[in-house]
Amino acid sequence: MTNHVLRLYALAAALLVFFLTWAAIAARPWASHSSAKADPRWAALASREHRLQHEAIAVRRVVDRRWRVYRVRLGARRRAISAAVRRHQQALAAARAAAVAVSATAPAPSYSGSTAAAPSVRVVTLPPLTITRTS
């Protein structure tokens, strides 16, 4: 019985030593660090990053230049719109006056049909602008 238990402990310890040894060998602690840096893919990636940074700066310059041109054109367009609005308002006032002149678009007199709300009147001492006569 005692020999059987001892054999099991010995087997477990052997398995533990085996796996620890395997992990140590798989980690390759003897490989040098400089060999990884020498990988050409790293160099390609670094070069590409550098190129992209230059392209981003160039694109930013183009965008800035186009933004400035747009702002200048926008200001000119806004001034043109303001001038057009002023011309439209003047034309509208003239058209309204002309429309009123010809016609029947003037509001109809507000004839209430009642004399209850007659306006108040006062006698003043200054000379009249006009004198009413019998109609």
Place this chain on the structure above:
Amino acid sequence: MILRRSFRAMGTDVQLFLATEPDPLSNALLDGAEREFERLEALLSRFRPDSELSSLNENGRIHASPDLLEVVELALDARTRTSGRFDPTVYDALVAAGYDRTFEEVTQDGRSAALPAGPCGGTVTLDRSAGMIELEPGVHLDLGGIGKGYAVDRAAAILAEAGPALVDAGGDIAAIGRPDALGWRVGVETGEGTITLGLEDCALATSGRDRRRWRRDGEERHHVIDPVTGRPAETDLLRVTVVCETAVEAEVLAKALLIAGEQAATAEAEALGVASVLVTDDGRTTLAGGIV
């Protein structure tokens, strides 16, 4: 600054006043107000054979313009409200009295027309939805006074676009706003002279027997017909001036008060609270209706 325009329309001198600076808009509005008088005269004059009113009087019915419908409706409403003292069916009575052409052409003395004078008040049917006006056979309309009041109100509405304005068409005046603190100053003739009223956003009309008078068959006639008798009104009032909200309303009430006579007119003006200046035949002047 007060701009001023004078012209002749509807058988009277018309003056337009506009309290504003001269500019294209104010000039256009003055032109528009003047043309509005001409347009409405062309529609509403009984002396123009081609007017809508003449066509209605000749044919007894018409598919009327909105303006003619409006004025006839106002006149019929006024006939009801004044219990017949204002009546648009006085046409034949006016012709019978000798007022059968424009006043400038009415001879100062002569023979009367063949038409007999009689009570007015025939049936006038107005269908606003169909735009139709139909007169009872033998009935004819005169819209002289109320038409002029309507034109004054319309012209005032046009000028109001530019600012304070006054439209003066003989006895009918409309005031829009005021040019200064005292309002539009309008003189009213009284028995003793002239008093000046300050007007603001209101209208004034004067009706009387002192003008538009002539002689027929040896007796004096005037243009204010009493619809009850169909003859020139016999009243102790010479002239009545009334202030109301619109020139149409003032024109109607001035005529109704003139026909009513001094006592009834004074009582009615006081009861209604309508500012009125009543001048009697013997030159007395009564201020009624709250003139202060």
